[in-house]
Amino acid sequence: MxxxxxxxxxxxxxxxxxxxxxxxxxxxxxxxxxFRVAEASDNAAYWSIATTMRSDNKALGTVQDALGLGASKVDTAYTGMNKAIETVNEIKVKLVAATGATDADKAKIDTEIKALQAQAKAYAEAASFSGTNMLSVSNASGAAADVKVVSAFNRDASGSASISTIDVKVEDIKLYDGGAAPTKKGILDADRVGATGAVTGTAQSPTAGDDPAAGDTYSVASLSVAGHSDGQIGEMLMVVESALKEMNTAATNLGAAKNRIDLQKTFTQSLMDSIDRGIGQLVDAxxxxxxxxxxxxxxxxxxxxxxxxxxxxxxxxxxxxxx
Missing domain, CATH: 1.10.287 (Helix Hairpins)
Incomplete structure (x- = not known):
């Protein structure tokens, strides 16, 4: 029609x-x-997922920055610890040289030891990054606070977010602690029993020139060979050896933390790239x-x-x- x-x-x-x-x-x-999905009206589910993942990726970017800062802090402490170990090894050499030496020679060696002690202290105090020093601290009381490095931003199946950290126990690696008792002293300024090298909370100054007495204590940061007997120098050597073992353990802990941070940085970057790819598959045209x-x-x-x-x-x- x-x-x-x-x-x-x-x-x-x-x-x-x-x-x-x-x-x-x-x-x-x-x-x-x-974009294939540029707005919620294009695909509400995909847009919501992509928006959440973009937000999480921004948080991971901040985590990446925090890991970089943490790596610098740990690396600074690790460098200071290694230099301090070298210095304490030199003190050990001087103690060996002082054994059997004359009083005049011991006085000269003692001057060298004091210079090395001051240098070790300088290394510890200089090992600071962004206001954080793990080697030389000063606590009013109690244990030194752990250094926490933000390592991950997590989201579980329910959607709840959380943050993970890599913790460095400063109490186990500190070399000096200027705090008053009952604060635990550091590896180098702690009083140690001459016979065993073990740390003790009860100091007992040896009588210079006498044979070693039970309970005599020494500190790597303040020991002196001037006027002391060979037996006492032998106990000083025991103290230094014990401190070096603890320093080597502390350096190992710092090295492990540094390695873990580096691995986490690599993983975080890979994770961010993976999330970017996933978002792209959802919303990119x-x-x-x-x-x-x-x-x-x-x-x-x-x-x-x-x-x-x-x-x-x-x-x-x-x-x-x-x-």
Missing amino acids: ASIMTNASALTALQSLNSTNKNLETTQARISTG DMNKESTRLQALQVQQQLGIQALSIANGNAQGILSLFR
């Missing part, structure tokens, strides 16, 4: 053209933004697909316009029926 009131062909062509134009706008938006689709839609748009033009021209044909 030919009608001038209702042009069904034109209505059909118009609906098809509108649909094509809408799809064309969507494709052009994807090409211009690079496939440009190859979209460019092909754009060309097809542009052809459809042109054909739709042509079809609408033909449909609108059909009404003109009705006039010929009345001629």
Whole structure:
């Protein structure tokens, strides 16, 4: 039936053209933004997941920065510890040289030992980074606080977020502690029993020149060979040996912490890259697909316009029926 009131062909062509134009706008938006899901209205679930993961990735970026700062702190302490170990080894050498020496020679050696003690203290005090010093501390009482390095940002299955840390126990590696009792002293300024080298809380100063007495104590930071007997120097050597063992253990702990931080930095960067890839798979547009689709839609748009033009021209044909 030919009608001038209702042009069904034109209505059909118009609906098809509108649909094509809408799809064309969507494709052009994807090409211009690079996103298949740019807003929540595009795909609410994917948009929500991607938004959360982007937020978590920003947090991981901060974790990466914190790991870098922590690595610098630990590396500084590790360097200071190694230099202090070298210095204490020199003190041990001087003690060996003092054994059997004359009083005059012991006085000279004692001057060298005091210089080495001051140097070890200087190394410990200088091993500070961003206000953190693990080797030379001063606690009013109790144990030295652990140094905590933020190592991970975690999100469990329920969506709850948490932070993990790598803890460095300063109490086990400190060389000096200027705090008052009952604060535990550091490895080098602690009083040690001469006979065993064990740390003790009860100091007992030896009588210079006498044979070693039970309970005599020495500190690596303040021992002196001037005027002391060979037996007492032997006990000093025991004290230094014990301190060196503890320092080597402390250096091992610092080295392990440094290695763990480095591994965590590498893992965090890989994790961030993996999350970026996952987000991309959810929301990024496939440009190859979209460019092909754009060309097809542009052809459809042109054909739709042509079809609408033909449909609108059909009404003109009705006039010929009345001629």
